[in-house]
Amino acid sequence: MTHFADRLAAAIRAKGNAVCAGLDPRWESLPQEIRVRHGDDTLTAVAGAFEEFCCRVLEVVAPLVPVVKPQSAFFEACGPAGMDALQRVLRKAHHLQLLTILDGKRNDIASTATAYADAAFAGTTIGSRLHPVWEADALTVNPYLGRDAVEPFLQSARKAQAGVFVLVRTSNPGAGQFQDLLVASGKDAPQPLYQHVAQAVASWSRENVGQCGFGDVGAVVGATYPAELTQLRQMLPEVVFLVPGFGAQGGTATDVLPAFRRDGLGAVVNSSRGITFPFKPDERDWESKVEAATKATIAALAGNR
Amino acid sequence: MTHFADRLAAAIRAKGNAVCAGLDPRWESLPQEIRVRHGDDTLTAVAGAFEEFCCRVLEVVAPLVPVVKPQSAFFEACGPAGMDALQRVLRKAHHLQLLTILDGKRNDIASTATAYADAAFAGTTIGSRLHPVWEADALTVNPYLGRDAVEPFLQSARKAQAGVFVLVRTSNPGAGQFQDLLVASGKDAPQPLYQHVAQAVASWSRENVGQCGFGDVGAVVGATYPAELTQLRQMLPEVVFLVPGFGAQGGTATDVLPAFRRDGLGAVVNSSRGITFPFKPDERDWESKVEAATKATIAALAGNR
Numbered sequence: 001m002t003h004f005a006d007r008l009a010a011a012i013r014a015k016g017n018a019v020c021a022g023l024d025p026r027w028e029s030l031p032q033e034i035r036v037r038h039g040d041d042t043l044t045a046v047a048g049a050f051e052e053f054c055c056r057v058l059e060v061v062a063p064l065v066p067v068v069k070p071q072s073a074f075f076e077a078c079g080p081a082g083m084d085a086l087q088r089v090l091r092k093a094h095h096l097q098l099l100t101i102l103d104g105k106r107n108d109i110a111s112t113a114t115a116y117a118d119a120a121f122a123g124t125t126i127g128s129r130l131h132p133v134w135e136a137d138a139l140t141v142n143p144y145l146g147r148d149a150v151e152p153f154l155q156s157a158r159k160a161q162a163g164v165f166v167l168v169r170t171s172n173p174g175a176g177q178f179q180d181l182l183v184a185s186g187k188d189a190p191q192p193l194y195q196h197v198a199q200a201v202a203s204w205s206r207e208n209v210g211q212c213g214f215g216d217v218g219a220v221v222g223a224t225y226p227a228e229l230t231q232l233r234q235m236l237p238e239v240v241f242l243v244p245g246f247g248a249q250g251g252t253a254t255d256v257l258p259a260f261r262r263d264g265l266g267a268v269v270n271s272s273r274g275i276t277f278p279f280k281p282d283e284r285d286w287e288s289k290v291e292a293a294t295k296a297t298i299a300a301l302a303g304n305r
Numbered sequence: 306m307t308h309f310a311d312r313l314a315a316a317i318r319a320k321g322n323a324v325c326a327g328l329d330p331r332w333e334s335l336p337q338e339i340r341v342r343h344g345d346d347t348l349t350a351v352a353g354a355f356e357e358f359c360c361r362v363l364e365v366v367a368p369l370v371p372v373v374k375p376q377s378a379f380f381e382a383c384g385p386a387g388m389d390a391l392q393r394v395l396r397k398a399h400h401l402q403l404l405t406i407l408d409g410k411r412n413d414i415a416s417t418a419t420a421y422a423d424a425a426f427a428g429t430t431i432g433s434r435l436h437p438v439w440e441a442d443a444l445t446v447n448p449y450l451g452r453d454a455v456e457p458f459l460q461s462a463r464k465a466q467a468g469v470f471v472l473v474r475t476s477n478p479g480a481g482q483f484q485d486l487l488v489a490s491g492k493d494a495p496q497p498l499y500q501h502v503a504q505a506v507a508s509w510s511r512e513n514v515g516q517c518g519f520g521d522v523g524a525v526v527g528a529t530y531p532a533e534l535t536q537l538r539q540m541l542p543e544v545v546f547l548v549p550g551f552g553a554q555g556g557t558a559t560d561v562l563p564a565f566r567r568d569g570l571g572a573v574v575n576s577s578r579g580i581t582f583p584f585k586p587d588e589r590d591w592e593s594k595v596e597a598a599t600k601a602t603i604a605a606l607a608g609n610r
Contacts, residue, residue, distance in 0.1 A: 024417070027431045040431045043438070073413055073420040077429040079438040080392060084385040107410050107447055108378055109477040112329070115378040124382040126332045126345045133348070133384040142412055144449040144472060148479030167449060172414035174453030178502065181488045184495045193498065196486060 003210030004138065004163035005240055009265050011066035011099050017298045018264065020067040020101065020242070022272030023057065023089065025050035025074050029273075032281045047078040051085035055092045057276050060290045062096035064298065067137075067268050069101040069242075090134055101242065101268075102136035105167065109149045117156030138163035140220060140242070143197050150204065154217065158208060163216045163240070166201045168232065169194045171222025171245030198232055198239075205239045212265060214240045221259065223251025223269065230258035233266070241267040246297075247274030253300045271297050308515030309442065309468035310545055314570050316371030316404050322603040323569065325372040325406065325547070327577025328362065328394065330355035330379050334578075337586045352383040356390035360397045362581050365595045367401035369603065372573050374406040374547075395439055406547065406573075407441035410472065414454045422461035443468035445525060445547070448502050455509065459522065463513060468521045468545070471506045473537065474499045476527025476550030503537055503544075510544045517570060519545045526564065528556025528574065535563035538571070546572040551602075552579030558605045576602050 002010075012018045027035070027046060030053050038049035058068065070093075075086035093100045106116040118124050119133040141153050143166050153164050169179055179197075182190035198219060205215025218240035221229050229243070241259045245251040246269050259267035278293035279286040307315075317323045332340070332351060335358050343354035363373065375398075380391035398405045411421040423429050424438040446458050448471050458469050474484055484502075487495040503524060510520025523545035526534050534548070546564045550556040551574050564572035583598035584591040 026416075040434055043429065043431075043436045046429075046431050046436075071413075071417055073411075073417045073424075076388075077420040077424045077438065079424065079429075079436075080385050080389040083381075083388045087385060105412050105447070106378075107412075108376075109475060111331075112376055112378045115382040119378075119382045119384065124348065124351075124384075126348075126351050129345055131348045131351075131384075133382065142410075142447045142449050144447050144483060145475045145477060146479040146482030146484065148477050148482075149475070170414060170450045170454070172450060172453050174451040177451030177453075177505070178449060178498070179451065181498065181501060183486045183498075184489045190489050193483070193486065193488075197483065200482070 001161040003208070004157070004161055004216045005210035005214035006212050007137070008066070008099060008163070008240065008268070009210070009212040009214070012265060012268070015064065015066045017065065017301060018260070018268045019065045019294070019298050019301060020069050020268040020270040021057070021061045021065050021275045021294065022270045023054045023068055023070040023276065024272040025053055029277045030281060031279070031286045035281070043078040044081040047075070047081035047085040050075065050078065050082065051088055054089040056287060057290055058089070058092050058096055058098065060287050061275065061294050062098055064294050065098070067099045067101060068093050069103050069270055071272070072102060072104040087134065090136060094135065099137045101138040101140065101165065102134055103140045105140050105142050106153070107142040107145055107149060109145060110152065113149055113152035114156060117153040121156050121160035121162040136162065138165055138218070140165045140167065142167050143200065147200065154204060157216060163218055165218040165220050165242045166197070168198050168201060168219040169221045169225055169228050171224045171249055171251070175222065175225070194228070195235065198235055202236045202239055209238060214238055214266060218242055220244065223256045224249055226255040226258065229255070233258050243267055243269045247271045253303065256301065269301060306466040308513070309462070309466055309521045310515035310519035311517050312442070313371070313404060313468070313545065313573070314515070314517040314519070317570060317573070320369065320371045322370065322606060323565070323573045324370045324599070324603050324606060325374050325573040325575040326362070326366045326370050326580045326599065327575045328359045328373055328375040328581065329577040330358055334582045335586060336584070336591045340586070348383040349386040352380070352386035352390040355380065355383065355387065356393055359394040361592060362595055363394070363397050363401055363403065365592050366580065366599050367403055369599050370403070372404045372406060373398050374408050374575055376577070377407060377409040392439065395441060399440065404442045406443040406445065406470065407439055408445045410445050410447050411458070412447040412450055412454060414450060415457065418454055418457035419461060422458040426461045426465035426467040441467065443470055443523070445470045445472065447472050448505065452505065459509060462521060468523055470523040470525050470547045471502070473503050473506060473524040474526045474530055474533050476529045476554055476556070480527065480530070499533070500540065503540055507541045507544055514543055519543055519571065523547055525549065528561045529554055531560040531563065534560070538563050548572055548574045552576045558608065561606065574606060
């Protein structure tokens with residue numbers, strides 16, 4: 001197994017871009033043909049539609065992008081059948097040699113965090129048996145509980161050579177309510193909370209750095225806050241950024257440029273709706289529209305280098 | 306339907322205590338008879354063991370306590386089959402007229418948060434159909450993303466007359482790393498971050514107050530921080546506290562006393578291992594030990610009033 005950051009760097013180099021295709025299946029946006037075939041009688045039927053849609057998107061994007069990011073909330077919305085679909089979508093992505101970031105924003109303390117983390121990465125150990133669950137290459141994690149609650153995610157990720165992306169500066173309009181609170185720090189000028197979290201992420205990341213120079217603990221930093229993104233890139237030279245908020249949420253190619261190191265590594269830029277839903281439900285040949293939208297996203301980001 | 310806080314108050318009055326039985330199924334702690342019957346060959350088998358154990362615990366505690374709190378991480382550790390078990394455990398709790406707090410510590414932005422919240426409470430709407438998922442009475446939520454990310458949880462909870470417990474001061478040893486950071490606030494003395502979160506929770510809670518005087522947005526405050534608990538009770542008179550960390554984590558009956566209003570309302574004190582695992586796996590008649598441990602927990606808390 002290879003260090004997560006090195007696998008990510010290799011995938012970005014191989015595909016020639018750092019686009020992450022976000023899989024946020026929403027019933028009302030699915031192609032009509034898929035909705036009709038599965039129906040909406042039960043959540044099992046809906047989960048089947050989500051799975052078919054995501055797997056067909058994966059086939060389209062696999063030759064083009066290095067990473068995909070399934071959003072666990074939309075699968076959880078279908079209950080146990082949705083989690084079944086999530087598992088099959090993650091496996092399909094692996095078979096297509098895509099890296100996977102499971103977007104669960106998980107957080108808890110001690111052995112509870114370990115339960116989430118083992119499920120995400122190496123698998124759940126029962127007695128002497130190891131049972132794989134999600135087998136993701138990375139998981140998003142919320143830092144509010146502090147280091148000892150993030151630690152089990154790091155330990156479990158490191159066993160599987162996986163990565164953890166810690167929320168630092170989220171992409172939503174109200175992100176600043178707590179993240180921008182100015183923290184008094186003795187003689188120095190006060191710093192916003194998100195910078196304190198960023199410094200913790202930097203120290204966690206430095207514990208396990210790959211050959212590419214990046215650690216296995218990344219930071220989620222929204223494209224919707226370009227000034228903060230620029231500042232954080234300077235503060236955290238060894239930290240990979242997962243950048244949501246591009247496209248539908250308003251972040252532009254210019255906004256995300258500062259997330260990258262000069263060699264084009266150091267960030268993955270996620271687009272969900274922009275890549276997966278560039279069509280109306282009743283449009284035919286939706287897969288070619290997904291392909292065109294993926295290529296357009298790649299080109300928009302490349303044009304800025 | 307009745308306001309969440311009023312349903313909680315009625316349940317606490319009916320049972321004569323404010324104990325929450327935490328359901329954290331762990332394979333290594335399960336009764337040997339259950340482990341042998343189900344086996345550990347597959348996660349479906351393990352999930353079946355978790356379900357049987359939790360459902361039998363529910364039968365024991367239902368006449369005694371008002372609330373139970375399944376920890377979603379331990380069910381997610383069994384993958385889709387675990388989520389199936391979680392759903393049946395939640396349904397069983399409802400049939401036994403127990404209130405349920407789903408401990409998922411969920412968080413995300415906008416419509417993604419809505420997907421988690423609808424699954425937790427009113428159900429997932431697909432087209433014109435409403436599909437129930439977890440049907441919990443309350444969900445734990447992480448506040449790091451700010452008001453606009455908490456809002457979808459409040460909206461969905463209010464449609465179902467359910468409750469939201471926001472993490473304010475968690476029970477883990479390292480909780481203070483970020484939660485205790487001192488936030489500069491103009492002319493006033495700096496306040497720790499958790500108090501800023503607490504004030505936000507108070508304002509959200511005041512938006513929808515029940516007849517008992519408490520709102521539908523509660524706060525998670527660990528029993529392991531009695532000074533903070535005392536202070537927060539004074540700051541947040543209308544907020545119900547969910548108090549983890551009692552028992553196995555070190556919180557005592559004296560520590561949790563300040564969480565309550567004088568009439569005995571205003572808090573639920575969770576005990577997981579202390580109630581559900583007071584036996585060794587090979588001990589017989591483990592259910593009578595769960596019953597005795599539940600009664601002992603209730604008595605310990607009552608003795609302090």
